[in-house]
Amino acid sequence: GHLEHSKYLPLLDAVDKFRMALNSGSPPGAGPYYENQGYQPENLYSSQPAMAPNPYAVYPAQYYPSTVPQYAPRVVTSASTPTVNVRPKSLGGTTCSSKTKKALYITAALGTILVGGVLAIVLLWKFIENKCVDSQMECGSSGTCISPYHWCDGISHCPHGEDENRCVRLYGPNFILQVYSSQRKSWHPVCEDDWSESYGRVACKDLGYKNSFYSSQGITDDTGASDFMKLNKSAGNIELYKKLYHSNTCSSKKVVSLRCIACGATWNTSSHSRIVGGSGANLGDWPWQVSLHVQNFHVCGGSIITPEWIVTAAHCVEEPLNNPRHWTAFAGILRQSFMFYGSGNRVEKVIPHPNYDSKTKNNDIALMKLRTPLTFNETDKVRPVCLPNLGLMLQPEQPCWISGWGSTKDKGKTSDVLNAALVYLIEPWKCNSKYVYNNLITPAMVCAGYLQGTVDSCQGDSGGPLVTLKNGVWWLVGDTSWGSGCAKPNRPGVYGNVTVFADWIYRQMRVTF
Numbered sequence: 364g365h366l367e368h369s370k371y372l373p374l375l376d377a378v379d380k381f382r383m384a385l386n387s388g389s390p391p392g393a394g395p396y397y398e399n400q401g402y403q404p405e406n407l408y409s410s411q412p413a414m415a416p417n418p419y420a421v422y423p424a425q426y427y428p429s430t431v432p433q434y435a436p437r438v439v440t441s442a443s444t445p446t447v448n449v450r451p452k453s454l455g456g457t458t459c460s461s462k463t464k465k466a467l468y469i470t471a472a473l474g475t476i477l478v479g480g481v482l483a484i485v486l487l488w489k490f491i492e493n494k495c496v497d498s499q500m501e502c503g504s505s506g507t508c509i510s511p512y513h514w515c516d517g518i519s520h521c522p523h524g525e526d527e528n529r530c531v532r533l534y535g536p537n538f539i540l541q542v543y544s545s546q547r548k549s550w551h552p553v554c555e556d557d558w559s560e561s562y563g564r565v566a567c568k569d570l571g572y573k574n575s576f577y578s579s580q581g582i583t584d585d586t587g588a589s590d591f592m593k594l595n596k597s598a599g600n601i602e603l604y605k606k607l608y609h610s611n612t613c614s615s616k617k618v619v620s621l622r623c624i625a626c627g628a629t630w631n632t633s634s635h636s637r638i639v640g641g642s643g644a645n646l647g648d649w650p651w652q653v654s655l656h657v658q659n660f661h662v663c664g665g666s667i668i669t670p671e672w673i674v675t676a677a678h679c680v681e682e683p684l685n686n687p688r689h690w691t692a693f694a695g696i697l698r699q700s701f702m703f704y705g706s707g708n709r710v711e712k713v714i715p716h717p718n719y720d721s722k723t724k725n726n727d728i729a730l731m732k733l734r735t736p737l738t739f740n741e742t743d744k745v746r747p748v749c750l751p752n753l754g755l756m757l758q759p760e761q762p763c764w765i766s767g768w769g770s771t772k773d774k775g776k777t778s779d780v781l782n783a784a785l786v787y788l789i790e791p792w793k794c795n796s797k798y799v800y801n802n803l804i805t806p807a808m809v810c811a812g813y814l815q816g817t818v819d820s821c822q823g824d825s826g827g828p829l830v831t832l833k834n835g836v837w838w839l840v841g842d843t844s845w846g847s848g849c850a851k852p853n854r855p856g857v858y859g860n861v862t863v864f865a866d867w868i869y870r871q872m873r874v875t876f
Contacts, residue, residue, distance in 0.1 A: 502526065515543045515604065530604055531566045532866075533621060535754040536834040537582055540566060540621040542592045544609050554591040554613035555581030562594070565603045567623035571872030575624045575669060581617030586754070591618070624669060625739070626651075627749035627836035644781045646697055649766045650746035651839075652781060652828060654693045654702060655731070657684065661699055661777055664767040664827025665692065666839050667747045670736035672872060675826030676842050676859060677719035677729040687713045687731070694737055695744035697781045699768055709734045714871055716864065725805050727844040728859040729826075730871050748830055748839045750869075751862045755838060761788045763811055763831040763840055765856070769823030773849040777823045784818045786811040786829075788840075789855055799853050807863050809841050812855030820856045821849035829858045 501508055502521030513520040515530035530543045532550065540563075541550040563579030591613045598606040629650060651667040655675060663679035673692055684690070691707035712732035719726045739745055766783040770776060794810035795802045804810060811829055812819050820827070820843045829841035841858025848854055861868075 513545075515545045518605075531569050533570070533752045535586060535752055536836065537585065538620050538622050538752060539582070539584070539586060540579075540619040542604070542607055544590075544592060546609055547590070549590075551590050551592045551609070552584055552586060552588050552618040553607070554593045554610065555615045555617040555619055556613060557594045557596050558619050562603055563619070563621050566621055569873075570623055571869040572623035572669065573872075577622040577625045579619060579621050581615060582620040583616065584613075584618040586618075588618070624747055626668070626747040627838060628746060629743060629837065644697065644766060644783045646695075647743045649764075649781065649783060649828070649830075650695070650743050651748035651830075651837075652694075652766050654696070654699065654768055655679065655826065656691045656693065656702065656707065657689045659703065661702075661768050661823060663823075663825045664769075664843065665731065666828040666830075666842065667694060667737060667745065668750055668839070668868070669747055669872070670739065671733045672868075673731040673733065674828075674839065674842055674861070674868065675729050675731060676844055677715040677727045678721065678724060678844070679826045680713050680715050680729050680731075681721060685713050685715065687711055690731065692731065692733060695740070699777060699779045708737060716867065723803070723805070724808075724845045724857070726807050726859070726864075728842055728861070728864045728867075730868060748828060748837050750865045751838045751840060753862075753865070755833065755862065757788065757831065757833070757840070759788065759790045761831050761840075762786075763788060763829050765811070765820045765824065765827065765829050765843065767820060767824035767827040767843065769825075769827075770821040770849065773821060773851075775821070784820075786813065786818060786856065789814065794855065794857075799855070800847075800857070804857065807860050808844065809858050809860045810855050811841065811858060812850075814853055814855060816850045816852040816854070819846060819850035821846075829856075 502523070502525050507522060509520045509526060513526055515526065520526050532541050532543075533539065534541045534550075534552070540553045542553055543550055558579070558581070560576075560579050564576045567576045589611065591610050592607045593610040593613065595606050595608055629647060653665040653667060653673055654661050655663045655665050655673075662684075663675055665673040665675035668674055687710040690710035690713070692710060693702045693705060693707045696702055696705060710731045711734040713729065714732070715729040716726040719728070737745055739747070763786055764783055765786055766781060768778050768781055771778050771782065789810040789812065791804055791806070791810070793814070794800055794804045799814070800810070809829070824843045827843045828839055829843065830837050831840050832838075839861050841861055844857050844859050846854060846856045
């Protein structure tokens with residue numbers, strides 16, 4: 364059966380040429396490279412046993428934010444050169460004796476066994492080296508293991524201090540700064556008493572915003588906290604986390620709200636009309652939206668989260684497109700036809716999620732790091748969207764917006780203009796019902812659209828944003844991932860669940876490349 368598509372754009376001619384250039388030995392008629400073959404066939408739905416979805420399904424623990432800081436080794440970024448398959452030249456009529464052939468075969472076989480053995484030893488050594496016993500934490504890529512009691516205790520035990528630079532997080536729609544207490548083994552808001560902007564700058568750096576700080580202010584705590592982290596003024600000139608201590612009181616009755624970047628703001632009040640079923644956007648409506656090009660053609664969308672980082676979908680950067688040299692990002696331009704005249708921003712690093720599954724599209728998220736940072740301008744044509752904070756509660760049918768240059772009908776051509784549409788979140792149990800996606804939706808995915816069809820993202824919208832407005836801030840809820848057709852009844856759009864990936868994103872941003 365025909366497998367269902369991603370929200371990729373087929374771009375038949377351009378991509379065929381591109382694929383042929385990369386794989387000169389591939390057979391003719393292999394089909395366009397971007398026709399992603401990762402989806403379940405329609406007839407799979409009828410062949411699966413009818414099961415009532417359990418709305419209270421217990422999801423694997425890995426999808427829930429941990430109560431203690433989690434440390435994982437660095438994700439290897441992709442920067443490989445594409446392989447070019449060259450057909451062997453003919454031997455021009457020369458013949459080999461059977462003895463020579465035999466010797467060659469034996470040599471080749473022994474060589475293969477030897478290489479395989481060496482690889483196995485290397486992999487086994489790596490596996491053993493990276494295994495920290497019990498609940499020990501691995502220090503980044505160094506392989507050193509330390510006790511969890513040393514996490515965030517104000518003293519660096521890891522060679523590069525990884526155990527002390529992940530002790531902060533932002534919580535809820537008001538960006539409340541929380542710090543991990545190594546004594547209590549839990550997260551607490553920071554009391555505003557004696558707090559200053561310089562501490563806020565340190566916390567932003569530790570989150571992953573290397574050169575960015577927006578505001579640090581005291582707000583009334585709305586999380587109902589009874590314990591706080593407080594600054595010890597007399598602690599002298601030592602690191603921030605060594606100055607913080609656990610307290611049951613906070614005399615100012617205010618906690619620190621920390622904004623590291625001026626994200627999620629648009630000042631355009633133009634009427635957003637309702638991609639398929641959507642209509643043209645105005646400049647500044649979706650200032651975080653980027654068009655990601657390969658060889659002058661729009662292939663995927665993306666969302667700006669900092670001047671140098673873009674969120675997109677992992678299926679956009681499957682081999683051979685994991686090479687950053689293929690990609691250029693265009694920001695602040697509404698029309699594809701205008702992008703031919705701009706230079707765009709070259710991509711320096713491509714980081715797909717390490718657990719991305721190309722068959723099921725689970726963990727379908729990737730990051731791109733730009734060679735030169737974007738400039739956020741006063742006219743608000745180019746601005747970042749906010750990453751969702753832990754504790755950002757959304758309604759079961761939260762109104763969201765999708766945007767992109769994808770097809771305006773199933774299997775249609777790319778749109779020249781940026782389109783946007785209003786869609787609503789669909790609860791996982793509804794989306795997993797046997798009439799919709801029959802348990803194909805994992806906790807790392809989110810569904811949005813209309814069960815009756817009519818409005819949806821489509822091919823070419825892949826990697827682009829699913830955003831929602833809450834507390835006056837636009838949040839990146841999802842990245843466009845896949846769907847069965849476009850705008851078909853009972854086949855809504857499926858998006859990567861960015862809330863699940865926020866911690867992974869910060870972890871990549873923190874790494875010093």
